[in-house]
Amino acid sequence: MSDSGSSLVPRVSFACPALCLAPLPPPSLPPTLRDVDVPPLFRDRFVRSGYRPVGVAWRCYVLSLFQIHNETVNVWSPLLAAVCVAMRFTMFAVLQGGGILGFRLQGPEGQGFSVDASSLPLVLYAVSAVTHLSCSAGAHLLQSHSDPAHHSLVFLDCVGVAVYQYGCALALCVYTPDSTWKQSMLGQVFLPAAAVLAWLSSATCCWVELHFHQQHPLHRKLCQVMPMGAAYLLNISPVAHRLATCSWPSGAALPLHVLQVVLFPLSAFFFSCPIPECFAPGLFDFIGRSHQLFHILLAVCTLVQQEALFQDFLWRRPAVLREFGEAWLLMACASFPCLMVCCGVTAHAGWRRRRG
Template sequence: MMPRVSFSAPSQLAALLPLLSRLLPSLPAPVRDSDVPALFRERFIVSGYRPAGLPWRSYVLSLFQIHNETLNVWSHLLAATAVALRFTAFAVLQGGGLLGVRLQGPEGQGVSVDASSLPLVLYAISAITYLSCSAAAHLLQSHSERAHYSLFLLDYVGVAVYQYGCALALSLYSADPAWTQSMLGQVFLPAAALLAWLSCAACCYAKLRFRRPYPLHRKLCQVLPMGVAYLLDISPVAHRLATHSWTSSAALPLHVLQVVLFLLSAFFFSCPVPERFSPGRYDIIGHGHQLFHLLLALCTLAQQEALFHDFLWRRPALVREFGEQRLLLACASFPCLALCCAMTALAMRRRAQDHLMKEQR
């Protein structure tokens, strides 16, 4: 007699299925702008919003759902991964292994800081930080109004950290001696730190101060400090492009590319196009903030490649020209700036929470 074969699911699997259904809930379909609070709506974006008030895991899983933030999240998530992998490959293949540290100290043993490569490490950290904070903000912000404010304040901290990471690396690796010895070169890093903090504070203030529909001066409050900071931060590159042939170094065409990409990204950040001319048509793919994200991600990748070339060019003489103590002091200002921005964002977050509690009473 043939044995009977059972095709029923094992009891362990049958018990596991309800648990999986709770851990991996089916996500509700995206909704229209009229179905979400005004805080979450974007001008000229009509559909593709995720409902507010869902469990946190729903927003994490919405990473794999199609909605109007999908491209915003993935563009910066993939860019952060690309920055990390490319930096690792450069460190192993061309940078001599562990950048930022020396495996032998001055006495020939132990571990010490490699002052010549530490600014490049801090730049990579700043780029990964801003890209990751941006991806997290766009992925999770629809959970609640409190989460929306908290996450975008964190996003502004990431942007300020990246601004100063760029300023630090560009001034040390991409500047020529004439710019470094100029008056601007002498005050560059303190001014860049001040403007990075001011950009963070202005963006946080504008986020809390203005309500939809946003007035024009809200955008100006965000764009003007960031624009002034960018003009200062890019000045070492601008001077070099103006005084050298663009074919004299492999880094210079990449610097031109990163400037062009940044200016294009700034345009799409400032102007809601093309969705302004056809509301609803570019909700999922193609609206201005998505183009801003894509262009800024490409700008960061081009900038990193340019800095790799400049790093190999300047590294041999960097410690001799600046001095190890001066380089380490400049690098120490990086966590100080990050801490100041984080404290500013936390103070603004408390104000946002107090305001939301008053509205709920």
């Protein structure tokens, strides 16, 4: 009787269910494809393999950050550069102190804030560099999802390029030039001209995306390179003038400026010319092709330029407010978000036209 009664008592198990102990399966990503297996919009000239399939879940493109495909280098090089720019700027801000972030405490009790206008252009430069590099990495990571996503992300990348161009122009205008360049006609119209050329670069790149693709490679590259080249020649003019006159008081920033002047045209060359993949189609699909070299060189150029601006900032900071005036600096910095809005509106108009 007791045996039969005990058999009716439910047994309680304290063992963990098998589901709790089983490891989660690793996320599976679709394999890469040949160029003939993806639509023409997503193909690059002389690149035969390594394409991600179009139209799969967004999660797959995000996770493809850790997958080997033909955009891996194009994603990681600007992404790592953006992290390095942000970390290096943070270290510089902490070590230098005294309002390097554009704001500082004031008053005998340390209460209240005031804007440190002399450091704001450097802050905006760092913001522009991180914005540009992040937009570039995001565009290359996600653009294979669909036709609308491709065009939207390219437009976003164009805005990032324009923002970076103007951020460079603003910082170089304040920290790098000497008095001779500032008093010249070019120095007087520098910032307005830089803003116009930055917007024109963004608008032209969006227009190219609407009208040309790989079937018109020469027209496409010419329309992209010409406004960017004009903006670069303008932006680098204060550096070129000082290199020509050798008017740096110390040699700390001089080699850095020389290096950035060398690196940017070299990166532009690889952006414009499909070398070396044109000589061996398919051999440089995953590493070594021109657009990857362009991103690597541009990332290094950005890091070198930031270091050069740090040196110029430390040298010029005591005289910046006296030479430019706080009102002029604040107005010049206020033009930065205005340019961002103008470029964003232009890109949005292009996106709406593409959808229509």
